[in-house]
Amino acid sequence: MEQRKIPFVIRPRALGNAILVLVIGVLGLVMAHHPMLFSGFRRIQTDLRDTRLIHYLLEHGYLWVCGIPEHRTFWNPPIFYPVSNTAAYSDLLLSVGPVYWLWRAGGASPDLALAGWMISMSAVNYAAALVLFRKGLGFTWLPSASAGFLVAFGAPRVNQISHQQLLPCFYVLMTVFALARLFGGNPQRFWERGGLWLLAVLGGVLQFYSGFYLAWFLMLGIGFAVAAAILLPPCRTVFLEVVQRDLWVILTAGLVGVLLLLPLLNHYLPVARYLARRQYLPMYYAFNPHLWSWFHVGGNHWLWGWTAGREPFRTLGYPPEHLLGFGFITPLAGAAGLYFCRERPICRLAAAVTLSMWLATTFLPGKAIALVASGVAYYCLACLFREFNGPRERAFGLASVLALLVLVSFPNIYLQILTLSALMLCSLELVRTRGRPECQVVPGIALGLFCLKVFSLDVLLIGVCLVAPAAALIAYYWVGRRRDVGLGAVLLVVFFTAVTTILDSPNVYLGALAASSSALLVSAPRRLRPPAWLSVRALIVAMVLVVWFYDQDSLWLSFYNKIPGGIGIRAVGRIVLILLIPAALGLAALVQSLEQKQWTLAAWIVVLVCMLEQGVTTESFDAAANRATIAGVARQVTPGREAFYYRPWPNPGWNTYHLDAMWASLVTGVPTINGYSGYNPPGWDGFFAVDAQSTLDPRDVLAQWERAHGLPPERIQSIGLDRTCEGPQQTRHRP
Template identity: 40%
Template sequence: MDRLADVDDPSLPQLQADRPARIARGALVTAVGLAGVAAAHHPMLLSGFRKIQTDLGDSRLLNYLLEHGWLWARRTPGHERFWDAPFFHPVPNVIAFSDSMLSYGPLYWPMRLAGLAPDTAFGAFLIAATALNYAAGVLLFRKGLGFGAPATAAGAGLIAFGAPRVNQLGHAQLVPFFYQILALYALCRIFRAPKIGAGERAACWVAIGLAVAAQLYGGVYLGWFFGVGLAFTAAAAIVLKLSRDAVLEVARRDWWAAATGALVAAVALIPFLTHYLPAAREFGSNFNQIQIYAHPTTESWWSLGEGNWMWGWVERRWPLKSNPFPWEHHLGIGYLTTAACGVGLYLGRGRPLIRVALATMLLGLATMTMVPGPQVANLAAVAVCFALGCLFREPDWSERGAAAFALATAFLLTASPFNDVMRTLTVVMMVFCFVRVASRPGLIDKQFAPASILAILALNSLAIPTAATMAGVLAPPALLFGFYQPARRRFVTSATIGLVLASAIWLTFESRPWILTGAALGAALGWAAGASERLRPSAVWQLRILLVAFPLVILLYGHNSLWLACSPWIPGSQAIRVPCRVVLIMVLPAALGIAAMVQRLDRGRWGAAAWGLALLCLAEQTGTTKTYDVALSRARIDDVARRIDPSAESFYYRPENDELFMFYGVDAMWAGIEAGVPTINGYSGGFPTGWWALPMADSPHEISTEAALREWSALKGLDRSRIQRIGRQAGNEVPASPPVDDEAR
């Protein structure tokens, strides 16, 4: 059991080094962390926090959410209810429209307590989160997995400073990752510590549950991906023979502790679900189109973005194909790092943990990569034809051969009638069943199974009246011929059944000739490919081919990825508008791969080469991100805040220019905090019903801002006379009581 996570021999030279050498190596690991933090956040550090990563939109929104949490903790008027922040007034539960950032508050609140301004505190929060990610990574790789210093620095550095995380700094909810790393460390304790007591194991399981809950309270993406990722990893560990015994042993031993951890997590998530589930019901599945555009492609996994220091020129020379969200597709970790990761995972595949990580990564890449769905479905159908042809060529079926036959039948019977590829495979199966029956005369017991399945598939797929008509036409001459030629009755019977079957297939699918053509080619290919007994795979491999190929045919027909096909059936997946962000979880097996590669060099007494590879791979991650000017942001906010009437019930701000609503919406949200007045403006991951008329107002073919405000007031039961209008044509507003002294910009 303790060997599942064992990646190295504890007698390695670096673990036996004397104290000065260990201190030196620890100092190097710390130096790598400091250099990584400086590289990731150098635009802020070099500007003395006069510039903040990364933009005036999402960054300031997430800063606002952190600030609202701080004001809620201080019980500031207007912020007494955490979930009802004062924007989109008077809509409740608006925090659930986006990531709440609540569990990240303990990183932000001390900055505010120390007197830092909100924007400066936000920059310090980003740095602190990155540093904690690295520190937690060091704990995981060094203490949890037993790696040496260079491997620890490489693995922890890729987690904390990897290019995908740097490219997502504009989405601050995706930066803190230490909760998940601590959960993985707890798992390492459970699997690797041979003398760990029941109490500590229970504490570890509870810590895992609370870590997942805490991550969800901070940001839905990382929490959801981590939870689903753990489930897939556990499934892979059970399927793989090398790790199965260890996982099942822990399951038998700790089922009560794991159940306790799950129960604690469920209780902790009750407030979360109470607020997020209503928001999910309101938004429904309106994000499916966004999911398609923000779905990884093959190119995405190699793109590091224009800001990358080593490989930005590649992006500038060969930019990603036109996409509404190109910034979400920078998922690469560098060419050298990818190679080192792949080699490390491959060479270490004999170790249980690394094999599980390799399987999980391959499964993640296969699931989350956009592919030409119809073409892949057709290739999978060819594999099915090959496996079926080999199966029906076998003179006698073993237990696994019978299982493959039953499995194929089950898939075909449950196929959608609108899936033409599965209809084609159904015809192929009927042809093979007929050939099997016709080629084994006199062996009734051997004919029963294929004959039964042939009848069932025909009843399920063919036009029965047509088949009955053809049988009625062909049966009399067949009976007459059999009466006068008794020696050939078996041949006549088979030929008649074949003609009835062929004519029924033809007449059923004559409007879809591609099914007939595909079935003819598939049956011929499968039968010919299985002719050579020497080249015929075993029954086990036939079963495996069918287990993989059939789901691909079903899932990828009409879809361009397994994620798009399966996500509607996974709870919570509709909240994942940007599937590309799965890279922030997949970087974990990648980090294990690079650590394993560096460790191999270090174990072979190539210490300098190990450090060189680690530093070179981390150098591939570095880049420069965008920033916004703090002074400009404050001036924008102050310009709105100074014109807010404190006696107004709420206000709505619309600048004179045609700036994007997200930027002036965030200005209004921050101005509302300064003035202590809620705003109808807003920007978030979702938007209230009926609100979109406001930012669209004054556009061609749209109503005016004043009409949109009146509609919003009527919809929400507000008194329009108590809503202050600031900015564009503010002089046309209905005056508040008392009148507001405000000039239109």
């Protein structure tokens, strides 16, 4: 019998989903890149500063692949001549450069290739986000497309498009997809689990070879996620099971990742050691987000641009690094989705990670937080002492307080008050349980340890010497109450030591007395006391907040230089580009919840409003005018020179003319002493100073650089250094 062929049939529903995904993606590309698209690529996003630096790095990678002699070593682009390893001063873009190389190999001009590369990166971001939410997290098509839109075309990403190294995030999404499949999809086959772990590691490695910021934020987010997964009961079981099951696979994949990162580390670590000595704290403070930075969308936003000139947005610090908002409705939609779907462990985990990272990176009223947290700590400690049937919880709470006191240093008035309050409560507990020695062990040990931590041993010995003789005499004559006499003597020694130690700080005594008494009074009614286990957890969290926020307003600025790689993160607010993922998860959860309730119209309204809230018009520059400027500089460069230094007078701005020189170097093939990057090499600061100090002669700075690096002056061309000339076309050749 002849087998009948079944024709390929496209289901209407599948076709509709494909059209939906395609339309949303194209709409996002147009919204994000319309300044280039509507100008026919005559204009390029966004400015003549960082955009041209990233473009230079991409073009350098292309010339390196082509084997151009001046670019034969990837790590040594011909800037800051003759310093080597200058690529390590910025992002590498090595793992995302091939897309640019393909555009150039296809005959595109450098400007068109950059535009094509940016659009391609946004498209791949959208596709990767779609795969994550559809295949990795199991959402339907509309929620997945809306979440992918927010990740790929969200207002923070578009506002940061002048830093094109932050644009490609699909390697981050690759890692998140692999982890979502491992912990949510529960793959059974060993080879499948091994492949996913390897995919997760490769995503992180490739992101490091693309850009440092997003890779470092990814590692930080994973660290927060691990901590949250251990602390959250719904996530803890799954997390520990997966880690225990795949421990050797995880270690093997991690080893592969470290080996792949060794070339990068060999070049980056020497630069990091140098940068550790050159931290410019005012820049970190200026870039650190404030509370309102997370809602600031900038003056070019389609809906909320008018808010940029109003308080509190108008007085924020360096504006470009505070454009972290993606609307007002979209964050509410994301938060609502995470809340309504909180029964899903992934939503709880996302909410915990988002809140933790937000608290860690934002300027907050530290004194107010520490004050409130200390009040919570006093109350929880009093509640634990009210729990007569919870000796284990009381012991754990006291141990937590002691552990924290060992780890931190004084002075911290809130911790001093907490310590004295604990001493008072332990003393009351000893008095209350007299006649029951088994109940006095824990408070007695805690009292002794508190005294050893807070008080000087010499003062304690003096107190013992003063009290012991009288106590011994009383005990000799009052035989039946010797135990009570001993307890009274101990408490008297503690009181004497406390008074003499903090004699000049009566506020601490008054605060401890008020805190302990008021906490005991408030916690007296049973209905006002939380369960013992909840009191212990709240006590630990409150004490951590007291330590973190005492006399400081930003956790990031307090600890960034203690975290590996933290000194390289000057603008920590860019972490919003990672936080778009949990925000998109909340949006997808809300839209799917509305769809499941048959509220399709409401779901579409939410999607369209959130999409519209991402509309931003970025700056752009005239590509032809930029090319003409670069060509004008290149015409002044003499072929055959070892290197040149360019500084026009009057100059258009230090970053502008340095980038003009870098691009002229690409055109002529002559290395340049000019440079503009994330950082600058040792000894190059003088070239910055010539623009800040009018009395400093750039010729002297150049001569000093030549002597420091053994450059023959007759082989170095200087362009535009004569202040008597009117423009950059004057060239001076030194004999």
